[in-house]
Amino acid sequence: xxxxxxxxxxxxxxxxxxxxxxxxxxxxxxxxxxxxxxxxxxxxxxxxxxxxxxxxxxxxxxxxxxxxxxxxxxxxxxxxxxxxxxxxxxxxxxxxxxxxxxxxxxxxxxxxxxxxxxxxxxxxxxxxxxxxxxxxxxxxxxxxxxxxxxxxxxxxxxxxxxxxxxxxxxxxxxxxxxxxxxxxxxxxxxxxxxxxxxxxxxxxxxxxxxxxxxxxxxxxxxxxxxxxxxxxxxxxxxxxxxxxxxxxxxxxxxxxxxxxxxxxxxxxxxxxxxxxxxxxxxxxxxxxxxxxxxxxxxxxxxxxxxxxxxxxxxxxxxxxxxxxxxxx
Amino acid sequence: xxxxxxxxxxxxxxxxxxxxxxxxxxxxxxxxxxxxxxxxxxxxxxxxxxxxxxxxxxxxxxxxxxxxxxxxxxxxxxxxxxxxxxxxxxxxxxxxxxxxxxxxxxxxxxxxxxxxxxxxxxxxxxxxxxxxxxxxxxxxxxxxxxxxxxxxxxxxxxxxxxxxxxxxxxxxxxxxxxxxxxxxxxxxxxxxxxxxxxxxxxxxxxxxxxxxxxxxxxxxxxxxxxxxxxxxxxxxxxxxxxxxxxxxxxxxx
Numbered sequence: 001x002x003x004x005x006x007x008x009x010x011x012x013x014x015x016x017x018x019x020x021x022x023x024x025x026x027x028x029x030x031x032x033x034x035x036x037x038x039x040x041x042x043x044x045x046x047x048x049x050x051x052x053x054x055x056x057x058x059x060x061x062x063x064x065x066x067x068x069x070x071x072x073x074x075x076x077x078x079x080x081x082x083x084x085x086x087x088x089x090x091x092x093x094x095x096x097x098x099x100x101x102x103x104x105x106x107x108x109x110x111x112x113x114x115x116x117x118x119x120x121x122x123x124x125x126x127x128x129x130x131x132x133x134x135x136x137x138x139x140x141x142x143x144x145x146x147x148x149x150x151x152x153x154x155x156x157x158x159x160x161x162x163x164x165x166x167x168x169x170x171x172x173x174x175x176x177x178x179x180x181x182x183x184x185x186x187x188x189x190x191x192x193x194x195x196x197x198x199x200x201x202x203x204x205x206x207x208x209x210x211x212x213x214x215x216x217x218x219x220x221x222x223x224x225x226x227x228x229x230x231x232x233x234x235x236x237x238x239x240x241x242x243x244x245x246x247x248x249x250x251x252x253x254x255x256x257x258x259x260x261x262x263x264x265x266x267x268x269x270x271x272x273x274x275x276x277x278x279x280x281x282x283x284x285x286x287x288x289x290x291x292x293x294x295x296x297x298x299x300x301x302x303x304x305x306x307x308x309x310x311x312x313x314x315x316x317x318x319x320x321x322x323x324x325x326x327x328x
Numbered sequence: 329x330x331x332x333x334x335x336x337x338x339x340x341x342x343x344x345x346x347x348x349x350x351x352x353x354x355x356x357x358x359x360x361x362x363x364x365x366x367x368x369x370x371x372x373x374x375x376x377x378x379x380x381x382x383x384x385x386x387x388x389x390x391x392x393x394x395x396x397x398x399x400x401x402x403x404x405x406x407x408x409x410x411x412x413x414x415x416x417x418x419x420x421x422x423x424x425x426x427x428x429x430x431x432x433x434x435x436x437x438x439x440x441x442x443x444x445x446x447x448x449x450x451x452x453x454x455x456x457x458x459x460x461x462x463x464x465x466x467x468x469x470x471x472x473x474x475x476x477x478x479x480x481x482x483x484x485x486x487x488x489x490x491x492x493x494x495x496x497x498x499x500x501x502x503x504x505x506x507x508x509x510x511x512x513x514x515x516x517x518x519x520x521x522x523x524x525x526x527x528x529x530x531x532x533x534x535x536x537x538x539x540x541x542x543x544x545x546x547x548x549x550x551x552x553x554x555x556x557x558x559x560x561x562x563x564x565x566x567x568x569x570x571x572x573x574x575x576x577x578x579x580x581x
Contacts (some may be wrong), residue, residue: 196445200420201431205421207418211402211406212406212418213403213406214432271420271422272422
C-alpha cells in the first residue's frame with residue numbers, strides 16, 4: 001500500500017517525465033554508438049553543460065517568481081570582456097577585474113529588476129532592451145575583437161574557477177563543483193527556505209503575497225541580480241577555459257536556457273519551479289546536442305530535435321497539470 | 329459600555345462622481361460581533377475595503393485603539409490587527425495549506441543565515457487549526473490549495489486569521505459556497521473568536537446565519553448607515569429585512 005503510493009507520488013512528480021526522457025535519450029545514443037559513453041565524451045559533454053547550467057539554475061528561481069531574463073547571453077559575453085580588458089590594460093589584478101565584472105553584472109540585474117518592478121514594464125521588453133545594450137557595449141569596447149586571455153594560466157583564480165584534473169580516465173573541471181554547489185544551494189533556497197516560499201508566492205499570486213507582507217518587488221529584484229551575476233560567473237569560467245573572451249559569445253543562450261528550465265517542469269507563468277527538473281532539462285538538451293552528432297545526424301538538424309523535445313515536454317507537463325487539477 | 333476597538337467617523341467615499349459612502353459613522357467594541365447587512369450596492373463592501381486598506385476614504389477619520397490612524401494598504405491594516413477574509417480568499421493556489429497559512433510569517437529554525445522554514449512546526453500547527461475550523465479530518469497540511477474546494481479555502485483563510493491573533497477579523501460573505509458542516513464550523517469559529525477576545529464584523533446575505541452569532545446588527549442603505557444598534561435577541565428577521573429594503577421610512581425599535 002505504502003509502496004504503491006510512494007510509486008504513484010514519484011510518477012506524478014513534475015520531474016518524472018524529464019527523468020524518463022533523459023534515461024531514454026542516453027540509452028538510445030549509447031546503443032547506437034558505444035563511444036557515447038566513453039570517458040572522453042562524457043568529460044567533454046559535462047564541460048560546457050555546467051557553464052550553461054549555472055545560468056539555468058538562476059533562471060529557474062527567476063521564472064518561478066514569474067519573470068524571465070533575456071539578457072543573460074549578453075552578460076555571459078560581456079562580463080569576461082570587462083574582466084580581461086581591465087586586466088590586460090594593467091588597471092587591476094585579475095581578481096579585482098573579476099570582482100568588478102561581477103559588480104557590473106549585479107548592476108545590470110538591479111537595473112532590470114527596478115525597471116520591471118517600479119515602472120511595471122514586462123520583463124520580456126526590459127531584458128530584450130538590456131540584451132541589445134549589453135551586447136552593444138561589449139562589441140563597442142572591444143571593436144568586435146576577442147580579448148587576450150592566455151595569461152590566465154598559473155593564476156590562482158583561474159585554477160579555482162576552472163582548474164582541471166583527472167579522476168581515473170575522466171577529465172574534470174573545477175566548474176563542475178561550482179555547478180553542483182549552486183544546484184544544491186539554490187535547490188535548498190527554493191524548497192526549504194522562507195525566501196523560497198516568497199519566490200513561489202510571488203509567482204503564484206503576487207497580490208495575495210503582497211497582502212501578507214511579502215515584499216514582492218524586492219524578491220524579483222534580488223532574483224534579477226542573481227540571474228545576471230550567475231551569467232557573468234558562467235561567462236568568465238567559459239572564457240578562462242577556452243582562452244577566449246569573445247564579445248559575441250553567449251548569443252542565443254537565453255532561449256536555450258529558458259528551454260532547459262521549462263523542459264524541467266518549471267512553469268513559464270510562475271508559481272511552480274524545480275531545480276532538480278532544471279538539472280534534468282540541462283542534461284536533456286546538452287546530451288541531445290552531443291548525441292546527435294555522435295550518432296551521425298547532421299549537426300544542422302539539431303534544432304529540429306530540440307524543438308520537438310520542447311513541444312513534447314510542454315504537452316506532457318500540461319497534460320499532467322490538467323490531470324492533477326481534475327483529480328482533486 | 330466597553331471601549332471602542334475601531335471607530336470610523338464621517339467617512340465619505342467617492343468613485344468619480346458616484347458617492348459610495350455618505351457620512352458613515354461605525355464602531356466596533358472589544359469582543360463584539362457586529363453583523364453588517366444591506367442590499368447589493370448598499371456600501372458594505374466599500375466600507376470594509378476602507379477599513380482593510382484596499383481603498384482609501386475620500387474623507388473622514390478612522391480611530392483604532394483610541395488613536396487616529398492612516399490605513400494606506402492591507403499591510404497597514406494587518407499591522408493594526410485588522411484581518412480581512414474576502415470571498416475569493418487571497419491564497420496562493422500553487423502552495424500548500426501550511427505554506428499559505430504562514431506566508432510572510434514563516435517560523436524559522438536553525439541558524440538565522442540559513443533562513444530555513446520550520447516545516448514540521450508549520451504542518452503541525454496547520455493540522456490543529458484545520459481541525460478547529462472543521463476540515464482537518466481528511467486533508468493533510470501539505471495539500472496544495474489548488475486541490476481544495478471553495479469552502480475548504482475559506483476555512484484555510486479563517487484558520488490563518490485565527491492563528492495570527494488579529495484584534496478585528498472581518499468576514500466578507502464567509503458562508504458563501506459552504507456546505508452545512510463547513511458553515512457551522514465557520515459560525516462556531518466566530519463565537520470562539522469572541523470568547524478568546526477578538527472582535528468580528530460579519531457580512532452575509534443569509535440573515536439567519538447572522539442572527540445565530542452576532543451581538544449587534546448594523547444596516548446600510550444607499551451608502552449610509554440607517555441602523556446600527558439592532559439587537560438580534562429582540563428583533564425578528566422580518567423586521568431586519570424591512571430595514572434593509574427600506575420599507576420602513578425610519579428604523580426606530
